[in-house]
Amino acid sequence: MSRLEVRDLTVGYESGPVLHAVGVEVPHGELLAIVGPSGCGKTTLLRTIAGLLRARSGEVRIGQRMVTTHGIHLAPEKRRIGWVPQDAALFPHLTVAENVAFGMLAGRGSSRAARRAARSEEVRRLLELVDLAPLAERLPGQLSGGQAQRVALARALASGPELVLLDEPFGALDPMLRGDLRLAVRELLRAEGVTGILVTHDQAEALSIADHVAVMRGGEVLQLGTPEEVYRTPATPWVAGFVGDAVFLSGVLHGDEVATGIGRLRATPVADAAGLVPEDGAAVTVLVRPEEVRVRRVDAPSAAPAPDADELDGVVTDVEYTGHDAMLAVALADGQRLQARVTASGLVPRGSEVRVSITGPVLAYAPESAATA
Numbered sequence: 001m002s003r004l005e006v007r008d009l010t011v012g013y014e015s016g017p018v019l020h021a022v023g024v025e026v027p028h029g030e031l032l033a034i035v036g037p038s039g040c041g042k043t044t045l046l047r048t049i050a051g052l053l054r055a056r057s058g059e060v061r062i063g064q065r066m067v068t069t070h071g072i073h074l075a076p077e078k079r080r081i082g083w084v085p086q087d088a089a090l091f092p093h094l095t096v097a098e099n100v101a102f103g104m105l106a107g108r109g110s111s112r113a114a115r116r117a118a119r120s121e122e123v124r125r126l127l128e129l130v131d132l133a134p135l136a137e138r139l140p141g142q143l144s145g146g147q148a149q150r151v152a153l154a155r156a157l158a159s160g161p162e163l164v165l166l167d168e169p170f171g172a173l174d175p176m177l178r179g180d181l182r183l184a185v186r187e188l189l190r191a192e193g194v195t196g197i198l199v200t201h202d203q204a205e206a207l208s209i210a211d212h213v214a215v216m217r218g219g220e221v222l223q224l225g226t227p228e229e230v231y232r233t234p235a236t237p238w239v240a241g242f243v244g245d246a247v248f249l250s251g252v253l254h255g256d257e258v259a260t261g262i263g264r265l266r267a268t269p270v271a272d273a274a275g276l277v278p279e280d281g282a283a284v285t286v287l288v289r290p291e292e293v294r295v296r297r298v299d300a301p302s303a304a305p306a307p308d309a310d311e312l313d314g315v316v317t318d319v320e321y322t323g324h325d326a327m328l329a330v331a332l333a334d335g336q337r338l339q340a341r342v343t344a345s346g347l348v349p350r351g352s353e354v355r356v357s358i359t360g361p362v363l364a365y366a367p368e369s370a371a372t373a
């Protein structure tokens with residue numbers, strides 16, 4: 001079993017510390033996505049797990065093996081880790097099969113050994129797994145970007161790793177290919193029973209294919225949870241805004257409701273990093289997801305005229321159409337602005353008069369957590 005455990009990992013360069021007591025866990029055979037703004041330390045974490053960087057303190061355990069801890073630093077080639085970089089990084093003078101075979105030799109073989117191993121049953125199996133068996137004899141220069149990434153994945157799996165690290169592997173691909181390849185990666189890791197970590201700049205990608213998501217900022221993990229936990233119950237307003245579209249309102253907490261400029265909303269208070277929950281009467285920051293904002297057109301002939309008690313008047317000031325849905329910007333009569341996500345069938349043109357309401361309970365955060373994270 002190859003569960004990954006990272007505890008209290010502190011890592012830095014000569015310029016100073018970059019990771020501060022980072023902890024993540026990935027159960028055997030599952031995929032963790034790491035997201036966070038540029039420079040927050042995602043690659044540094046990956047490189048430390050791979051053994052390419054030494055930790056100042058903390059632990060990395062892969063399955064039963066402690067690979068990094070005080071006084072221990074197992075060499076990268078002994079960690080049984082496969083690496084898939086952003087640009088495939090294949091050997092240009094070796095064929096597809098030979099590149100995969102090179103992975104099987106764990107980087108220790110010669111080109112001649114790779115040529116021999118390229119004819120093995122295992123290389124054939126891996127190429128079939130990534131759907132590239134017919135291209136086994138091609139050189140990397142004759143492959144598309146997506147095909148090259150599939151070879152890099154097969155090569156990473158060829159050494160029989162316990163853990164595969166994927167550093168922005170789809171970054172350079174067009175959106176169609178990206179979608180196909182990420183599903184292929186997910187299925188392959190599952191089929192092979194390999195634990196994986198994926199660094200990505202694409203939050204939607206992280207939420208859609210990973211079993212767990214770690215949201216990093218400034219060298220710390222702010223939240224580790226399932227995609228649903230991270231999206232539905234973000235640890236802080238900053239996490240909420242980073243992983244998805246968010247509308248923030250100011251309000252005052254009264255029991256299980258919060259009084260806001262757009263009326264009283266059912267609310268669940270969220271504890272901050274210190275475990276403190278906003279108290280009754282406290283000023284709070286309220287999170288509303290745009291899909292929780294219901295919009296009803298009132299200036300169309302078919303529109304029902306009678307307003308609900310909890311609806312507010314507004315005007316659609318902008319429409320961002322994405323095909324399957326659209327984001328509406330709505331200006332309320334009192335000047336406040338909201339974003340609402342509607343399905344293509346609920347599309348309302350710019351300038352329409354609408355009534356808006358919030359569906360479902362919202363989350364209420366102490367304003368300090370909004371300010372600091």
Ligand SMILES: Nc1ncnc2c1ncn2[C@@H]1O[C@H](COP(=O)(O)OP(=O)(O)OP(=O)(O)O)[C@@H](O)[C@H]1O
Nearest residue numbers: 013014015018036037038039040041042043044045
């Ligand atoms: N070799 C290095 N020497 C000194 N500082 C470095 C080195 N590599 C990275 N850093 C610094 O460490 C911090 C974290 O970098 P890292 O590459 O881990 O971030 P990242 O989250 O992967 O960023 P990106 O999303 O842009 O790839 C940054 O401030 C970066 O400038």
